[in-house]
Amino acid sequence: MNKEEKYITRHKPKSQKIGNSISFPHLGKVPKGIGARGVGGLSATNLTKRFGNFTAVDRITFEVKQGEIFGFLGANGAGKTTAMRMLCGLLKPTSGEATVAGFDVFKEQEEIKKNIGYMSQKFSLYENMTVRENIEFFGGVYGLKMSEIKPRMDSLLNKLEFTDVRDKLVQSLPLGWKQKLAFSTAIFHEPQIVFLDEPTSGVDPVTRRQFWDLIYDASERGITVFVTTHYMDEAEYCNRISLMVDGRIEALDTPKNLKTEHNANSMNEVFYALARKAKRVE
Amino acid sequence: MYSQRHAIRKLNKSSTVLDSASAEKLIAYRSPLTAEQKELTADSSSFIAEQTAYISVSRLSKSYEKASVLAVDNVSFEVNRGEIFGLIGPDGAGKTSIFRMLTTLILPDSGSATVLGFDVVKDFREIRSQVGYMPGRFSLYQDLSIEENLNFYATIFGTTLEENFHLIHDIYVQIEPFKKRKAGNLSGGMKQKLALCCALIHKPRVLFLDEPTTGIDPVSRKELWEMLRKLKSQDIAILASTPYMDEALMCDRIGLINNGKIMTIDTPQGLIEKYDKPLYAVSADNIARLLRILQEYPEIENSYAFGDNAHVILQGRSTDLKRYLEEKGLRNIEIIPIKATVEDCFINSLSEQ
Numbered sequence A: 001m002n003k004e005e006k007y008i009t010r011h012k013p014k015s016q017k018i019g020n021s022i023s024f025p026h027l028g029k030v031p032k033g034i035g036a037r038g039v040g041g042l043s044a045t046n047l048t049k050r051f052g053n054f055t056a057v058d059r060i061t062f063e064v065k066q067g068e069i070f071g072f073l074g075a076n077g078a079g080k081t082t083a084m085r086m087l088c089g090l091l092k093p094t095s096g097e098a099t100v101a102g103f104d105v106f107k108e109q110e111e112i113k114k115n116i117g118y119m120s121q122k123f124s125l126y127e128n129m130t131v132r133e134n135i136e137f138f139g140g141v142y143g144l145k146m147s148e149i150k151p152r153m154d155s156l157l158n159k160l161e162f163t164d165v166r167d168k169l170v171q172s173l174p175l176g177w178k179q180k181l182a183f184s185t186a187i188f189h190e191p192q193i194v195f196l197d198e199p200t201s202g203v204d205p206v207t208r209r210q211f212w213d214l215i216y217d218a219s220e221r222g223i224t225v226f227v228t229t230h231y232m233d234e235a236e237y238c239n240r241i242s243l244m245v246d247g248r249i250e251a252l253d254t255p256k257n258l259k260t261e262h263n264a265n266s267m268n269e270v271f272y273a274l275a276r277k278a279k280r281v282e
Numbered sequence B: 001m002y003s004q005r006h007a008i009r010k011l012n013k014s015s016t017v018l019d020s021a022s023a024e025k026l027i028a029y030r031s032p033l034t035a036e037q038k039e040l041t042a043d044s045s046s047f048i049a050e051q052t053a054y055i056s057v058s059r060l061s062k063s064y065e066k067a068s069v070l071a072v073d074n075v076s077f078e079v080n081r082g083e084i085f086g087l088i089g090p091d092g093a094g095k096t097s098i099f100r101m102l103t104t105l106i107l108p109d110s111g112s113a114t115v116l117g118f119d120v121v122k123d124f125r126e127i128r129s130q131v132g133y134m135p136g137r138f139s140l141y142q143d144l145s146i147e148e149n150l151n152f153y154a155t156i157f158g159t160t161l162e163e164n165f166h167l168i169h170d171i172y173v174q175i176e177p178f179k180k181r182k183a184g185n186l187s188g189g190m191k192q193k194l195a196l197c198c199a200l201i202h203k204p205r206v207l208f209l210d211e212p213t214t215g216i217d218p219v220s221r222k223e224l225w226e227m228l229r230k231l232k233s234q235d236i237a238i239l240a241s242t243p244y245m246d247e248a249l250m251c252d253r254i255g256l257i258n259n260g261k262i263m264t265i266d267t268p269q270g271l272i273e274k275y276d277k278p279l280y281a282v283s284a285d286n287i288a289r290l291l292r293i294l295q296e297y298p299e300i301e302n303s304y305a306f307g308d309n310a311h312v313i314l315q316g317r318s319t320d321l322k323r324y325l326e327e328k329g330l331r332n333i334e335i336i337p338i339k340a341t342v343e344d345c346f347i348n349s350l351s352e353q
């Protein structure tokens, strides 16, 4: 079992009241969320992670507002996944401060896990379980009762047009379908914020657009979306983006402002201008 | 030898879909060639160099789950020496199954295929010793460092890192600063770069790349394709698949594939020229609203987000559309006729199905 899997199996919140504020699948209603503090965004100050002498994330400071779609960009090895894992309460920071949905990443990691959804770069679903079993499993992990899971599962399967494949093994599904399902299970418990690590990598252009429809749906329901991607057209779909270079945040703004500032026609050009300043070695 | 072959046959028989762990083992299995094998290889290569088609696929089919799913349906194409051929299609179109048949990991149900003149069913050993394969989800040896992984692959193919360093140089320099780091501690894209170096290090004459750039950042993607273009001038044929439509332009020819069938084979330019729909780029101050309103406009065949604007196949007049959008309260509206990109061709070919 890798760390992500462990997290998911280990993490079974003891008592959990979802309440009846869940609006799924109807749009437009902002869910109250589970967290007592109810601040759906996040903020980090000088957040740092070192592995031995190597500083993977180097004093990053930024804020994400509730309901925002925030794109977290950067070249390979810039430190995106490492930063995200700290924010999800999966990896202990070396120094700095951060709160996610109002909870402290040092002291309240368990609270954070309950209030977020996370779709990792590597692991997101059990390949040898069926679609239905995965939904039931993840619903259970987040403390939903079977009676709550059932109706939500039905409307989810309907919405994704997955009714025909509900009893198929996940491994038999095309990648793009898996990713849509993984995203839906990551927000099945209506978290305040969802972290998506390269959710569309390898997904074809048509399915990627469907995936982004799901992201917009979630965002309209008030779920904050924190997403990494290497597709620069997707960067354009974010409200704001940050660009990480060598563990630091080099730029942070709306796509429009970044393009203006760098005198660029596309986010691709902005990325070229900034991302290759990377210099670091072991 | 027997047991390995036996294991492979058994795997092929028992389950047509290999799980990634077994597939990886099979790919990793390439014992150094014996003197006799080397001689044979040398002989065949002089023979093959005279042929131009390094990969030749004829009416290949493959089904799974007791024939209920037809993954590859009567597919034929050729890839010539010095050519990069791109397989472009949606998830689940059958691309990976084609790669697996051509690299001898699974057996076709019917049809035939040769790689460097070798038959994919009968001559699997020869094929494995002469091709490089980078599967979509490549598992490296997580406990070995970058350097150790590369040396390992070089050694099993009877070569050295130094001998073929020029082939991997452009990509390798990006991960070289971390060469002592264990593969398990690399970022996703760094792993992908290492996997590509491993597939290239023995100077294969046929290179199979199943989504080589997935997870790779935009700058590195460009460098990787420039590297492949350079590699072409060597004695090699490359079959690649990719979900990035801009990369299709870097291929000499592409095959659009869907539901296991190849719909068209053409050069990227040829494909673009065949596109005959009235395509416009539409932008406005609020792109999310724009996209929603476009969905409701009757004279539109299709509309979709395209970076910071929308692409629209417009049956009516653009002045009418502009007025309509203005009435809906949108500002800074621009409607410009444009030439299709490969991505537009792809989306169109899917929506016409």
Ligand SMILES: Nc1ncnc2c1ncn2[C@@H]1O[C@H](COP(=O)(O)OP(=O)(O)OP(=O)(O)O)[C@@H](O)[C@H]1O
Residues within 6 Å of the ligand: A051, A054, A056, A074, A075, A076, A077, A078, A079, A080, A081, A082, A083, A121, B178, B181, B185, B186, B187, B188, B189, B190, B215
């Ligand atoms: N456990 C670890 N030990 C040592 N170094 C590590 C460890 N985990 C990550 N790193 C290093 O930290 C750096 C940042 O890695 P990270 O995975 O955060 O990058 P990333 O921005 O997500 O890249 P990608 O786009 O390729 O996914 C890399 O140099 C990586 O090798």
Ligand SMILES: [Mg+2]
Residues within 6 Å of the ligand: A080, A081, A082, A121, A197, B187, B188, B189
């Ligand atoms: Mg990453």
